[in-house]
Amino acid sequence: MSRIVDAEARRLALDGSRSFIVQAPAGSGKTELLIQRLLVLLNSAERPQQILAITFTNKAAAEMRQRLLEALVMARDEPKPEEAHKAVTWQLARAAFERHGEALLKNPAQLAIQTIDSFNAALVRKMPWLSRFGGVPQVREDASALYSKAVEQLMGQLDNQDQTGEALRTLLRHFDNRLGQVEQMLVGMLAKRDQWLRYLASEHGTSHQQLQENLEQFCALQLEALVRSFPPALADELLFCASYAARNCPDLEPLVALCLPLPSGYMALPLWQALAELLLTASGEVRKTVNKNNGFPAGNEGKAAKQRMLELLTGCGECRDFVTQLAAVRTMPGHFSSEQWQVLRAVLDLLPMLLVELWLVFRQQSKIDFSEIALKAGQALGRSDNPSDLLLRIDNDLQHILVDEFQDTSRLQYSLLNILTSGWLQGDGRTLFLVGDPMQSIYRFREAEVGLFLQSFGGDFGANGLKLTPLTLQCNFRSQQGIVDWVNRSFKEIFPPATDIDSGAVSLSRAHAVHDPLDGMACSFYPYSVQDDKAEARQVVEIIRETRIRDPQGTIAILVRGRTHLREILPLLRANCLSYQAQDIDQLGARPAALDLVALVRALLHRGDRLAWLAVLRAPWSGLALNDLHVLLAGHPRRSVPALLRDDKLRQGLSPAGQQRLQAVAAVLLNALDQRGRFPLRDLIERCWFALGAASCYDSEGLADAELVFALIEDLQQGGELEDLDQLEREVGRLFARADASADARLQIMTIHKSKGLEFDTVIIPGLGKTTGRSESPLLRWLEHPHCGLLLAPRAASGADKDPLYQLIGRLEQQKGRLEDGRLLYVATTRAIKRLHLLGHATANKAGEFIPAKGSLLEQLWPLVNVQFVPSEDPVAEPLQTVQARLKRLPLDWHPPVMSGVELPEQVVNTTASVHGDLDSGQLFSGWETPLYRHVGTLVHWQLEQLARRGCEAWTEQCPKLRQQRLKKILSGYGTPGSELSKGVEKATQAVERIVQSERGRWILAAHTDHQCELPISGVVDGQLVHAIIDRTFVADGICWIIDYKNSTPASNETLETFVQREAGRYRSQLYAYTRLRETQLPQIQVRAALYFPLADAWYEYADF
């Protein structure tokens, strides 16, 4: 084991009083360092909440928290370990533990270790008003549906005679009236709005002048670089040849003005373009020769000049860099064409409108995307004069911020960090600690901007220049020396020689292996001289087999750039019984169980979806043969399939076996169809699916797939329906089958992006020769340049010439992409602990030279492996095979497994003596009637209780006007519509008046012996437990009366007599129970029960209890 060469940097990084930026290459033990630093800070912090650690993913946050807590527990419970680096951690943890004690371990929620997204959410939660969210809304990972909706709403203004309408029409005109494409472009703009928003917000950020200036500045930068790349020794020669040629060729006129030093700056563009004309052929190569067209006429007097020119050309030819840059400058646009500007203007005019629509959509759905949270958190903080004051007020006095994976920070996140640290002063005890590895920056598609790391590594952070001490870790604790050496050697070639912030070029930072080399080849490359995925797949299997022999317990990973690169490999692994776990590899939408289930959903939701019904009838649970399907479907294109299934005559035409199959299946399907809406959609489908026997149709992977689809249905359903029939299919298409947890974890398959942060004994990377997808030509290309601001260019109208600015941006994107490809390869190869296997193909061109595909990872690796490619014999093309379609289905004699239920214990049944409405009458909905009478009844009921308690005088003595007002308010409080209040009060007053004046009424309310209102009483009646509340009871003339008030009134066509009889019957059992209870309670006294209808002033006495 070699020594720790970077011990000093590691020691320094634990200085809790200073800010650092640390480059921590693969395998350098970054997490341990972060934990140690956290412990150091914990030791000094007053409260744990003052430290914020930001991770890239939730998973990383959970892991870091776990490791930190484990360290603390270890320091509490265990003695100091022997090993040096563990001892350091132990000691730091011990100190932190002593500082905060059990309280920290008991309440780990105090540790703010989280992703930037959840930190933003916490900020926003504390600023519901300032952030304009009013609480944290639901955040959609994939918010494209929201964007589409906003764009759709904007498109609704297409016919408007205003700027918006005009702008929309301009776009449609330019883009061939392809509404769908224009919509897509705008959706794309919304998805990336964090990048252009601040330009739009600033006053001139998107004016013609500003954009023109951006462009000019960009030209100037390119020219500067071009001038730098020109070999100075040739300057005089260039001057000579150029002016010579200019004199002889009118096209090269501008060159007359050429002088030394070579000019840069925007104004020099025509000059350099003329130079390019002079030096380069149409295809961008250095001219081999020149003639009079280029300003070098034949003849003797020109001979010397021509000779000098040829030498100059040779000289230039040796300087590749200069030539490429010159070629790029040749087509560089100096300004926007008027048509281009018109389209741009339209886009820029639409953006603010689009934002308005987006906010409306967010409001309508109470859903947002992650960008919105980040934007609003930043805005809310930024609105305050002094953000750290604000932070204090929202209860967050941050002292230390640690950021992991800083190389993948976006500009938006950077600006947030900038705000958070804006009040910080050098040496005030607050620190920033940024960790990352620019060599592993691979999240450009998520707006990661590696330049931010590079820039910060210069030592300054943010607007007020917080000082950072840059540190670089060099030790690699992961890989054996052989791998480390290979990586050092290879990436010296692959990575650009110098770091460049603008283009995001990162050069190699060499690693020192801590582990000794292993015997044998650390890295093997397998070249294929023609694309042969099957052969590669066979090789992969071969490698796994060999590795398993050598290192049976070792972990193996197959890493690919794109999932599709596994197409040939997975089936072969399965065929060879190699069990594996695949993370996010198998698309759910292509798996049989998921497909069948989607068809089932569609069929049950739509009787007219003939294809879905066909799929359901053909699926394994049914498995109707083509002949039977033909009988059923062929002659009836215009009838729904469920109708056909119900058609007995038709069904008799099927084969006997077919009839038998259909019988079972049709019964279940038709039944499920009838139950639509009664279950949540998931339950309906799931039950139907089980009833069909689907659970016996798939292996455990298939069943797991189905479970995912069920979960998705549950997620999407609304009131037993899907809002959009195609939604499920779309979403299923986006999901991946879950890794089979029961499979062998020693063999893992994943994309390189997923593998970040992981390590494996053996790493196999197949398909290096492949590219991903096609290059797109979006309607609008744009770029946020660190120095020049926004550059935008719309695609040229179809049929017109390509737009140079558009192409230029495309090239820049491509360049950045290529740089990132190199880093991707770095990430992939540095996952290996012991061995690395690389496989890739290149094809030979007509001249027999092998050339890797453009944009493939092999292209990156090419200088290192090209010698290994030798022509092989043409492989025999395998003919496309046609195989019989095979139908898989449950056999006819299949029976479902037997399930057994549980006997449930008898329960004591409580009843409350109340009466249900006519539950079973099944009457239909008859609109909504105002509950006026019910409320009046409640009011009267309450008033009676009051009077019974206080005596009737309470009513008569009250001032009628006051009483009226009071009753009105009470009635309104019950929920009586305002328009009916007066009527209600009148009714109630009438009723009470009548009672107070009637003899019976006064008798009921009088203060008899033992009189009570609302008497609560419980007991057992006929074996049933009853809880009763008796409205009114008293003893008068030796009889105990039980009186229940009822608020009903006769129906319009009903006599009082029949009404009372009807009601009496309805409440019979209730009053019966009351009577029995009271009788038991008062065994000496006769008990009688009656109903009293105050609104109708009616009375019914039960004589027969």
Next chain:
Amino acid sequence: MTASYLSELLPHLAKGALVLTANKRLFRFLRSRFDQWMLEQGETVWSSPAIYSYEGWIDQVVTSLGEQWRVLSPQQAQCLWEQLVEASSRQLDLELLQVSRTAEKAAQAHRLLNEYEIELDEVCLTEDQQAFTLWRQQYRDLCAEHDWLDRSELATLIREAFACGQLDYPRQLFLVGFDQLSPGLVKLCALFADQGGACQELSLVSERDVVVRHYPATDSEDEIDKAALWTRNLLEQGAHSIGIVVPDLTTSRARIERSFLRQIDPCAMTRLEQDDSVFGLSLGGPLAEEGIIHAALQLLGLGRQLSLNEVSFLLRTPYLGGGSREADQRHLLDRRLRSWRQPGFSLTALKKTLEKNSDTGGIVAILAQLESFGQQGKQAPGEWAACFGEDLKALGWPGDRVLSSREYQALKVFQDKVLNGLAALDAVLPAITRGRALALLQQLARTLEFQVEAPPSPVQVVGLLESSGLEFEHLWVMGMSETALPAAPQPNPFVPYQLQRDHAMPHATAERELQFGEQVIARLRTAAAQVVFSYPRRSGDSPQRPSPLLPAATCDTAPQFSAPQDLLSLSRALGPALEILDDSQGPVLNDKLVEGGTTLLKDQAHCPFRAFVHHRLKCTQLDSPEAGISAMSRGDLVHLALEKIWQKLGRRTALEALSPEPRKQLIAQMVAEAIAEYFADGSLLAASLLQIEQERLVNLVGEWLECEEQRDDFVVLESEMEHVESLGPLKIRMKVDRIDQLADGQRVVIDYKTGSDIDARDFLSEPLIEPQLPIYAVADSENPADGVAFARVRQGECSFVGFMRNEAALGKVNDYAAYAGKHDLANPDWDQLLAFWKEQIAGLAGDFVAGRALVAPFDPKRSCNYCDLAGICRIQEYYGELEESE
């Protein structure tokens, strides 16, 4: 099992002590324990004990004080807050995203401040808190003006009533199950105590022996499943009181209900009748999620412009008048409407279209009703409630299917609580628009918990707060992970944080949460004789740790589980039970004629299975709408315009003779006619789209005519001519775009193409995947055509692509013989190509007639990419199998 605090409490209850509980569930629990105790003592009647939930007691006391009408219901209060927030939000540069959430938080802050009797002074408030202070002032002004009371003021009101003798002091008061006593309650107790009453808060923690177990589950799914199997095991042993405590019950409710049902009544998972489960947890859910209510809300929300999804909903919902009776017809109608690929319809246009349909009379009537919905004007919420009721009735909601008992209950609740609830807002709201009323209605239905009536269950699933005071024989506490307990603090953003800390308000600080967590764990730990605490070890892809508060296990053995009895587990254990057979042959087509367009043979060439499904079984997918003018329509428009133009011109010379101006005019006029004709049925497309399409087409057609002008002289023989070709029992009906006769008399068959995938080699492939022009070319064997060509009508790419018998007969179109020679093809000249075509066409037709239905795509990339059958033919799976059998 009378244990712990109950043995102390029950005798007091019998003596008339007042007991206030933290929630309703605990009230029911205590009452039933009391009943049981009475029964055990042989009583048959007794005074109901004075147990109340604290909230319920407050209501009762306020009612008896005659002040109930002053109290704002939670909905009314929420409504008021919303109005206040909304009003100030409207003055912002950007309106608040979630008004009602803000209002909730503000109301909560108001409650807190009232309960703690705190006044905010203006200093040191954040902007959020300043905004809140303003709303609070307005809210209080409103309350004062109308004599309203906020619920949070009732504690004080009651206390004063006691103090001034309006109410009688209880002799003895017990408080049960409060995880935290609100300040109001504390003060009330102090008052009682002052008056010599006995006030006591009962401790729920007892000293009894409890067996505590831990169960670390793999993830939360495993946790729920295991809890269900544990429950099943206990039920099998006759247990009758099992409690399950779930901290995040609202999110996991459905999963828990399903998992328990699966294990305890496994047969229910295959039953489709709604009302006959023997076991249910009836955990409830939002009323708005009930199908019947969802439909009502959807229907009320329909406007004059309907999106395709809305139309489709209308046609497919069973909860509309005739929704069952006309179901088949309506669904088929929806299919037809979808084939127009329009993203939406106007109500009027839709009605007009459907009126022509005879078998869906019901839906037309319903559309007419929808048209008459009162859209305009403002009314009081109560009037809207009546109006919504009328509208629903007019639409025939809830449909013509017999209601299930669950549906009936939901409908009743909708009437009683939702429509009435809307009316109850009259007191606090002015007249509002229909949209606002509907939004309120939806909100009411969404927030209302609907619980279907169910027989009592031996298993109770409760949330963490609700579990307070309950006791069971067996208890399982789920979700005890580090992040759940102690929870992260959630202070109210509208109350200054320092204040919240100083008063130790609920959820204010980490310390407060810790204290709460410890208290909860302490009571749960002794709430049953046997307790299991479980937690998931993973959540998503992140590791999870157990809560640091978990009490130590007293027993190492794992909880006892039953073997799973659900269909899924049983089937999984048995493995798939499938038979595999070849089935790629359908019946022969004999007597009946099948008619089809040229796509029939094209499909047959691409993949026989596809042809069988599309053209024999007549199954295709539902169409999806396209934004703007669909690609198909654009193609059709080009055809139509060119047809019109060549009908006028007839020959190249006529074109040439036209000077630029008249030519332009002709083009513009023909294009305009084409568009008018094509969209005659009235489309929803924006006028600008059509206008721009007109401009675009004029340019395109102009460019195309220039391309035609370059050709040698020709005469257009036929244009858009129908042609029927009989191939055995097969009739192929097709339309030939154009037939030109060249100067030398040669005839070329031409097809306009506007797409990008044009490849002349498709005329030569085997099977022949471009059979349309060849069919026509060889139709007349006496007089076959002399060339076939696609006319590529695309901006900047206008040209002819195809093959000719002779050289240079049609622009740059290949001379076939030369081409064949260069590429070394099997059919060296035109005549042989014609023969090849004949044979191919006959072969394809023959295969189709024979019912051959092999899954054999011509080229998986091209054939399968846009095929709608990939789910049925299982092409992916089948390539996978190919590998395996190697």
